[in-house]
Amino acid sequence: MIEESKTPSRMRYLIPLFLFLIMAGFLLKGLFMDPRHIPSVLINKPAPEFNLPTLYDPEKTVSKESMKGKVWLLNVWASWCGACRAEHQVLNTIAGMKIVDIVGLDYKDEAVDGKRWLKQLGNPYTEVLVDKSGRTGIDFGVYGVPESFLIDGEGVIRHKFTGPLYYPDIKGTLIPLLEKIKEGAK
Amino acid sequence: MKTVKLAIFIGLFFISGLAGAAALSSYTFADQEEEQAFRELTAKIRCLVCQNQSLADSDAELANDLRREVYALWKEKKSEDEIVDFLVSRYGDFVLYDPPLKPSTYILWFGPFFLFLLGGYILSRTLKSKTEDKEVELTNEDQQRLKTLLDDDNENQEATK
Numbered sequence: 016m017i018e019e020s021k022t023p024s025r026m027r028y029l030i031p032l033f034l035f036l037i038m039a040g041f042l043l044k045g046l047f048m049d050p051r052h053i054p055s056v057l058i059n060k061p062a063p064e065f066n067l068p069t070l071y072d073p074e075k076t077v078s079k080e081s082m083k084g085k086v087w088l089l090n091v092w093a094s095w096c097g098a099c100r101a102e103h104q105v106l107n108t109i110a111g112m113k114i115v116d117i118v119g120l121d122y123k124d125e126a127v128d129g130k131r132w133l134k135q136l137g138n139p140y141t142e143v144l145v146d147k148s149g150r151t152g153i154d155f156g157v158y159g160v161p162e163s164f165l166i167d168g169e170g171v172i173r174h175k176f177t178g179p180l181y182y183p184d185i186k187g188t189l190i191p192l193l194e195k196i197k198e199g200a201k
Numbered sequence: 202m203k204t205v206k207l208a209i210f211i212g213l214f215f216i217s218g219l220a221g222a223a224a225l226s227s228y229t230f231a232d233q234e235e236e237q238a239f240r241e242l243t244a245k246i247r248c249l250v251c252q253n254q255s256l257a258d259s260d261a262e263l264a265n266d267l268r269r270e271v272y273a274l275w276k277e278k279k280s281e282d283e284i285v286d287f288l289v290s291r292y293g294d295f296v297l298y299d300p301p302l303k304p305s306t307y308i309l310w311f312g313p314f315f316l317f318l319l320g321g322y323i324l325s326r327t328l329k330s331k332t333e334d335k336e337v338e339l340t341n342e343d344q345q346r347l348k349t350l351l352d353d354d355n356e357n358q359e360a361t362k
């Protein structure tokens with residue numbers, strides 16, 4: 016009688032340990048999560064409207080409407096942004112692969128600095144737009160450069176890269192997404 | 202030396218307060234009340250760059266821009282809800298320090314109450330079983346066993362004497 020009632024009560028003392036392990040599991044996961052990475056609310060939603068002058072010809076403007084029918088990568092960068100420098104080589108590589116049009120958005124930057132940057136590091140962009148006030152950046156929910164948005168032919172944002180693009184992102188994320196968009200368009 | 206350190210500390214303390222106040226100094230308001238209301242609204246919004254600072258306090262570039270946008274909407278006499286919607290539709294619920302009540306945040310809002318009730322239930326059950334334990338009546342068999350055990354003990358004690 017006594018032995019029998021002992022076993023379940025002993026197990027009961029282990030409950031706090033299990034609860035602790037569950038909590039520790041969540042906390043351990045939290046250690047590897049980046050609080051700076053805020054999920055975008057704009058994924059699978061139409062890109063915000065914009066109409067911006069280009070860097071090399073301020074008279075010419077590019078709008079969301081004029082990009083319709085194209086799959087393109089909007090890359091938000093600035094000459095004052097350190098991480099963008101590292102990312103630039105990746106962008107050059109993507110441009111060389113000719114898999115997607117990359118449109119640059121020179122964010123809160125001086126035109127002179129932006130032009131010098133592209134002269135030094137190469138220009139992977141089919142078009143460079145200028146967002147001097149940062150207003151378009153706000154519409155895209157930009158909170159730190161660099162950020163990149165993959166936009167499909169319908170003008171819908173399909174993916175957001177927060178922070179710099181790395182070489183593994185090309186094969187790991189960008190190419191599969193481009194294939195998916197192509198399949199969907201058929 | 203101690204007084205100097207204290208003076209520096211107090212000085213810095215007040216300067217840090219001024220930094221927060223300076224963030225709104227470039228905007229004009231009709232009266233103190235309006236300024237207070239604007240400050241309260243921006244205090245509810247998180248600066249996305251320095252996440253533990255509100256839009257009212259932060260001096261980050263983006264916070265400046267967002268404050269400018271919020272001020273423009275404010276001057277257009279937009280309601281607080283409209284201004285909050287403007288920010289949430291671009292940056293998500295994360296811009297709000299106070300998460301809205303919706304299915305994905307139920308666990309956040311109701312989780313603590315659930316745990317509280319669960320704890321209360323476990324506590325009451327434990328207390329109840331403890332009091333019940335005391336009232337256990339011994340069967341004849343138990344009495345018999347107890348007696349032999351006690352007798353054994355007595356015999357042992359006598360043996361050691």
